[in-house]
Amino acid sequence: MRIDVISLFPEFIAQCAAFGVVGRAGERGLLSMQGWNPRDYAEGNYRRVDDRPFGGGPGMVMLIDPLRACLRAAREADPAPARVVYLSPQGAPLTQAKVRELAGRERLILLCGRYEGIDERLIQAEVDEELSIGDYVLSGGELAAAVVVDAVARLREGVLGDAESAVQDSFEDGLLDCPHYTRPVEHELGAVPPVLMSGNHAEIARWRRKQALGRTWLRRPDLIDEAALSKADRKLLDAFRAELNG
Numbered sequence: 001m002r003i004d005v006i007s008l009f010p011e012f013i014a015q016c017a018a019f020g021v022v023g024r025a026g027e028r029g030l031l032s033m034q035g036w037n038p039r040d041y042a043e044g045n046y047r048r049v050d051d052r053p054f055g056g057g058p059g060m061v062m063l064i065d066p067l068r069a070c071l072r073a074a075r076e077a078d079p080a081p082a083r084v085v086y087l088s089p090q091g092a093p094l095t096q097a098k099v100r101e102l103a104g105r106e107r108l109i110l111l112c113g114r115y116e117g118i119d120e121r122l123i124q125a126e127v128d129e130e131l132s133i134g135d136y137v138l139s140g141g142e143l144a145a146a147v148v149v150d151a152v153a154r155l156r157e158g159v160l161g162d163a164e165s166a167v168q169d170s171f172e173d174g175l176l177d178c179p180h181y182t183r184p185v186e187h188e189l190g191a192v193p194p195v196l197m198s199g200n201h202a203e204i205a206r207w208r209r210k211q212a213l214g215r216t217w218l219r220r221p222d223l224i225d226e227a228a229l230s231k232a233d234r235k236l237l238d239a240f241r242a243e244l245n246g
C-alpha cells in the first residue's frame, strides 16, 4: 500500500510512520509513504501557501495553486489511482468501518490543512472524501493523518503478527473490547476472573462476549442497537445486567 501525505510539515508524518508496527510495515515493504510539501510548489519569492480569507475574519486560508500542483505531483509519482482524503473537523467521522474500507485500497493521498483550512474550490475539485478523527480542532491535519495511517496500516495483511492480531479488535464487530488480564493471577489490585484460567474456550468466549456487550451498553449505549442483537447476544446482555444488579 502506498500513502502520500501532503503537508507543510512532511517530516512530521515521516516520524509517525517510523515506529512500531507502522515502522515495521515500512521496512517490510507492506507500506510505502512519501511526504509532499505544497511550499515546494508555491510561486514567487515568498513561496506563499496561504492568504487572507475573502469576507474577512480571523486566520488564513491555504491557496489553491500550490496544493493543486503538489497534489498533481503526488498523483503522478505512481500510476495507481489514489483516493484523496482531506482531514478536517468538517469531515465525516472516522470509524473502524471506514478504516477497513481505506485499508482495502492500494493508494491513499492524505491532505493536511493548516490555518483555517483550504480554499473550498480545491476541495470540490480534488478531494474524494473529507474525514474527521473527532469533534475537536487541531493546529493542523497532520495528527489526524497519522491516526489514519496507523489505523489503516495495522489492518494490512502481514503487518500485525499473531501476538497483536487485529481480529479480536474492539469495534471490529461494532462493540467495545472485553477486559484483559495477564500475570500474576493474584495481586493486591485483585484477582483474575477464574473463567479465564478454566481452559474452557467456549466459556471463555462467552464471558468475553458478555463483557464486551455489557461494557458497550454501559459506556457507549450509542453503539448498541439492542434490536439488532442476536438472541444469544441479548441473553448475554440480560445476564450481564442481572449480575450488575447483584
Ligand SMILES: CN(C)c1cccc(CNc2ccc(C(N)=O)cn2)c1
Pocket: 087, 088, 089, 090, 113, 114, 115, 116, 117, 118, 131, 132, 133, 134, 135, 136, 137, 138, 139, 140, 141, 142, 144
Ligand atoms: C476549520 N479549521 C480550523 C480547520 C479546517 C481544516 C483543517 C484544519 C486542521 N486541523 C484539524 C484537522 C482535522 C481535525 C479532525 N478533527 O480530524 C481537526 N483539526 C482546521
